[in-house]
Amino acid sequence: MSSGQPKVYIEVIKQINNIINDDQLGSGDKLPSERELSDRLDVGRSSVREALRALELLDLIETRRGEGTYIKPFGSYRLVEILLSFLLKDENARKDLTETRRIIELEALKLACDRITEEYIEKLYQLLVQAKEEWAHGDLPVEEDYLFHRTIVEACDNRLLLNLWVSLVEYNKVAIERSLKREGRMSLALIEHENIYLALKKRDCKQAMLAMSRHLENSRF
Structure with a gap:
């Protein structure tokens, strides 16, 4: 399939x-069944299934076992088309993906400076401790790195930003490991995470934004 030709389920x-x-x-309304959508759109059920899975990932629909698929209380369906056209294309989308992740993560951090709870502060601290322990034992703390960033986005208390961020990072999660494997990067990343954590703990938004900007720049996702 050429890069100019959209994938079937994006069209679906x-x-x-x-x-x-x-x-x-x-x-709250029920969507037509997979079979009905397949018939109406004249496409295979596997393509319909993939399309519904993508919509569910973005929290726009929900599947209730034994009942069907329902539209969740949310409105911007055009967003799905725009987002997935970037996420699910060829490798030329990497630059756009990186820039978009940076924008989302910095805006989420800005909100988190005001909204973060002590529970999230403690979770960030524990992830820092776990990451340092993993690294001390010679293991790369990829999952702890991912969860550190996710926790900050969760702490901003904006569900749409979280869903967008998860979509971006899940698609490119392998880039986290690739970044951390660079010589000397892991030790520096731990220091950068600690700086972000300390700034958030003090609710110092300016310092937190500066630390996160530096971290994302150095990470080269």
């Missing part, structure tokens, strides 16, 4: 969006 997402509009479906 667009068509599902059209069905939602045509059938005037809203929050």
Whole structure:
């Protein structure tokens, strides 16, 4: 498949969006079944399934066992088309993905400076401790690194930002490991995480933003 040719299930997402509009479906309404969508769109059920999985990942629909698939209380369906056209294309999307992650993560951090709870502060501290222990034993703390960043985005208390961030990072999670494997990078990353944590603990937004900007720049995702 050429880079200019969209993947089938991205087209299916667009068509599902059209069905939602045509059938005037809203929050809490049930979507047609996989079989019905497959028939109406004249595509395979596997492509429909992939499209629904992508919509569910973005928290726009939910599947209830034995009942069907329902639209969640949320509105911006065009967002799905825009986001996935970047995430699920070829490697030329990497630069856009990196820039978008940076924007989302810095904005989430800005919100987290005001909204972060002591529970999240403690979770960040524990992740720092775990990461240092892993590294001391010669293991690369990739999961702790991922969770440190995710916890900050969770702490901003904005569900859409979290869903966008997860979509971006899950797609490119291997880049975290690749970044941390660079010579000398892991030790520096731990120091940078600690600086971010300390600034958040003090609710020092300016220092936190500076520390995160430096960290993301050095990480080269």
